[in-house]
Amino acid sequence: MKVYCPYCRKDVEYDLEKRDIKEFRGVVVDTYENVPVCKKCGNDLYISDIENENNKRIYDIYRSKEDIIKPQDIVNLRKKYNISQRELTYILGFGKMTINKYERGSLPTKSQSDYLKLLIENEHEFVKKVEEAYDKKNITKKTYEKIILNNKERHVNKKDIQELFREHIEQTLYRKPDIYNGYKEFDLDKIENIISYISSKVKNLTITSLNKYLWYIDMLSFNERTVSITGLTYEHEKYGPTIINQEYNEISLLDDKYKREDYENENGTITKIVSNKNYDLSKFSDSEIKIINKTIKLLKDKKVTEISEMSHNEDAWKKTKRYENISFEYASNLKFKI
Ligand SMILES: [Zn+2]
Structure with a gap:
């Protein structure tokens, strides 16, 4: 292919010379450029396609090194x-x-x-x-x-949805204090903070594990103080005690204090909870924090299956049937001990 050479003032043949480029705009890029050189006079020529390729190569490296937007x-x-x-x-x-x-x-x-x-x-x-x-x-x-307007809509919608979730959760999970919520009124604010706290301390916190953490925390609390911490009601499910009506799904979708991350593995979809690390522990008494910390310490190095098995060993699970609410009276003979 021939190209115009301004020095020879005519179309000429050219060679491509590969030259090192060490630096670009003061940043080490360590790459190369292809330069067309006139076969007749040896001067550098300009071919826009080749120049664009060179630029792209250098820019890509420079962009990633200097964190320049794409x-x-x-x-x-x-x-x-x-x-x-x-x-x-x-x-x-x-x-x-x-x-x-x-x-x-x-x-x-x-x-x-x-x-x-x-x-x-x-x-x-x-x-x-x-x-x-x-x-x-x-x-x-x-x-x-x-x-x-566009911006407002986007925000209002997101906030509205979160508020709807909260209302729905409150309505579904609220019950007067009794033996099934550990004589504690349902407290969503506390729950969100506990989840944010637990997920900041526990790597790979799955939703199955989270149910067990909450249940053990409430049971231990009831055992020690005859009142639970969250006011949640739990039921007997396949993998152990869980929040009733699968409301843990809705709770996991609240995103002020933590995020929900879904990923696939051979067993299907695993849901993980990742903390936003903005929990507020001032809402909890010292004895509550103690119970939460001890539970985390006892469970955090265990696999989901191990935690499930532990809960299957409890009277609370053995003496209830599937989907039955789990009474806090079983807290007195909890095998999970501090
Ligand atoms: Zn030339």
């Missing part, structure tokens, strides 16, 4: 707020074609990249920027309202 990150930001390249450009006050160039693979400076990253990760900052742009009349009322 074109897709900007596209995603626009999609999230349903705005065009032009609208985003006006919001940011960048040069006219900047966003377009970045989305096509041009490399942002580190500072522009960091700035974009802040806006991508922080909705509040982005909305502030939108409001500024609107005040300065850089964007239209239509653009402004589209973004603000």
Whole structure:
């Protein structure tokens, strides 16, 4: 293939020379570039396809080393707020074609990249920027309202759903204090905090294990203080005592204090609880914290199957039938001892 050489002033044949690139914008990249060289005069030539390939190779390394945002990150930001390249450009006050160039693979400076990253990760900052742009009349009322409304809806919906879960859980699990909830009124706030706390201490906390942790905590508490901690009611299920009506599913979906992560293995879907580490232990008395800590200590190195088997050894499980509520009277002969 021939290409124009500005030195020879005619179309010439060329060789590709591979050259090392050690540094790019002050960052060690340790890669190479292909340079077309005129066979006649030996000068470097410019071929845009080859140059683009070279740039992409270098940019990819530079991006990952300097943590520079990717074109897709900007596209995603626009999609999230349903705005065009032009609208985003006006919001940011960048040069006219900047966003377009970045989305096509041009490399942002580190500072522009960091700035974009802040806006991508922080909705509040982005909305502030939108409001500024609107005040300065850089964007239209239509653009402004589209973004603000869109943003509101997204938040209201998420909050609403969480509130619905909470209401549903309260309604289903509430019962007057009696022997089936350890004479304690149901306390969802405490439950969320305990779960956040346990999951911060226990690696790979599955939902099956979590049921057992809560049950043992409440049983131990009842044994020591004749009152449970959470006010939960438990029933006899295949893998041991669990929160009644499978409400642990709804509880696992609350996401203020912990997150639910589902993953697949050979036994099907395993649900894991991961702490947000924002639990508040000031809601608990010293004796309650002691019981919770001891339970964690006794169970945290055990496998799910071991914990299930332990619970199967308890009178509370042996003397009840499937789906029957488990009375706290069995707390007095608990084999699980502190
Ligand atoms: Zn030449």
